Each structure stands twice: as C-alpha cells, then as structure tokens.
Amino acid sequence: DSGVTQTPKHLITATGQRVTLRCSPRSGDLSVYWYQQSLDQGLQFLIQYYNGEERAKGNILERFSAQQFPDLHSELNLSSLELGDSALYFCASSVTPGGQETQYFGPGTRLLVL
Amino acid sequence: GQQVMQIPQYQHVQEGEDFTTYCNSSTTLSNIQWYKQRPGGHPVFLIQLVKSGEVKKQKRLTFQFGEAKKNSSLHITATQTTDVGTYFCAGPQGGNTPLVFGKGTRLSVIA
Numbered sequence: 565d566s567g568v569t570q571t572p573k574h575l576i577t578a579t580g581q582r583v584t585l586r587c588s589p590r591s592g593d594l595s596v597y598w599y600q601q602s603l604d605q606g607l608q609f610l611i612q613y614y615n616g617e618e619r620a621k622g623n624i625l626e627r628f629s630a631q632q633f634p635d636l637h638s639e640l641n642l643s644s645l646e647l648g649d650s651a652l653y654f655c656a657s658s659v660t661p662g663g664q665e666t667q668y669f670g671p672g673t674r675l676l677v678l
Numbered sequence: 679g680q681q682v683m684q685i686p687q688y689q690h691v692q693e694g695e696d697f698t699t700y701c702n703s704s705t706t707l708s709n710i711q712w713y714k715q716r717p718g719g720h721p722v723f724l725i726q727l728v729k730s731g732e733v734k735k736q737k738r739l740t741f742q743f744g745e746a747k748k749n750s751s752l753h754i755t756a757t758q759t760t761d762v763g764t765y766f767c768a769g770p771q772g773g774n775t776p777l778v779f780g781k782g783t784r785l786s787v788i789a
Binding site for chain 2: 566597599605606607609612619620622654656661662663664666667668669670671672
C-alpha cells in the first residue's frame, strides 16, 4: 500500500459525459501528479500540482482540467469524453516537486467510455 | 524536450533465464529511477541511481547508471514468475521538473 488513494476504482460512462477522478496523496506529500496509461502504452504525464499550485503541464488535453485543494487532495476533471479517453488514470505523490523525488502511485482509476 | 527510450518493448523468457532492459536518455540525467508495475497493478518504486557509473543490487536485480549519465540498465538474474511485469525507467527533464518515464519493458516469464 503506497498510501495514495484514488476513487473511484472503476468508472463506466458514455461519450460526451464529464467525470471527476479524485486522489489523496500520502500524508506529508505536497506534490501530486496525474498520468494516463492506455493499453500497451507507457505513462503519459498529464499535470502536476505542488501545494495547491499548478507546477508542470504535460500532454493534457484542453477537455481535461485538474486542481489541488487546500487539504492537498486533487481532482482530475475529464469532459466531453471520447472513446479514446478510455484508460487507466494514475495519481502519484511526492514530498517535493523536483525530479529527484520518488513518486508513490495510487491504485488508479480505470475509465471506460462507451 | 527530453526523451527517455527503453528497449526492448517486450521480452519473453523461460524461468531461470536472465533478463536485461535498457534505458537511454537524449540528455544527461541528474538521476534515474526504476519502477515496476505488476499486471493489473500500479507502478512501484524500485531504486534511484544518482552517481555516474553507479551500480546497485537488490537480490537478483542489478541496476547500472552509465558513466555519461545518459543510460541505465536493469538486469535480472535467473528470472522467476514473480518478476513478471512492466519495468519503467524515469528521469527528470532538468532542473526542478517532473520525471519523464520511458514506455517500459514488459517481461513475461514462462514457467
């Protein structure tokens, strides 16, 4: 158990819909990362937050947005969903935001768009 | 931007055979990290290498960081079925930026 929690574990929805994925980082971690993993694909970095502020952006679509709240939990919002958005979405956390830090991954949310 | 390439993409081995995955970066890395993702699971941190030429061992796993700090390898001796999974390397883009993950090497072990 990494100490990072993600809800829900599974999500099935239809095209055009909007969903929210939630992540709670490990106790004491200030930085949160979101990744997308499609079938047979690596980890695509989406976005990073550190202590409530956006820190870095990766290949995140304009239909996607995220935020980190004062209690440090984070939410990833996916809107106007398309079939191709079906994937595993991981959240990870680390103490500080730099590339020296080990990232601890949550169990992921499996999203299926029908 | 910086890229981290991993080869091979897939590797099938008989139980007891050795396995090696290679990681190459287009730029010099301040450190490199390795993660393992079991089927149906999430990536789990294995190790971090920081020094040029560094070699670290964890039981049957040997990790190396190249002298130029642009490449790394993970070698597993005498694979077991518990080694099945995808192995990712990751390195920072530079400065205080997040890790860039390679696409991973998926290891299958045939008993």
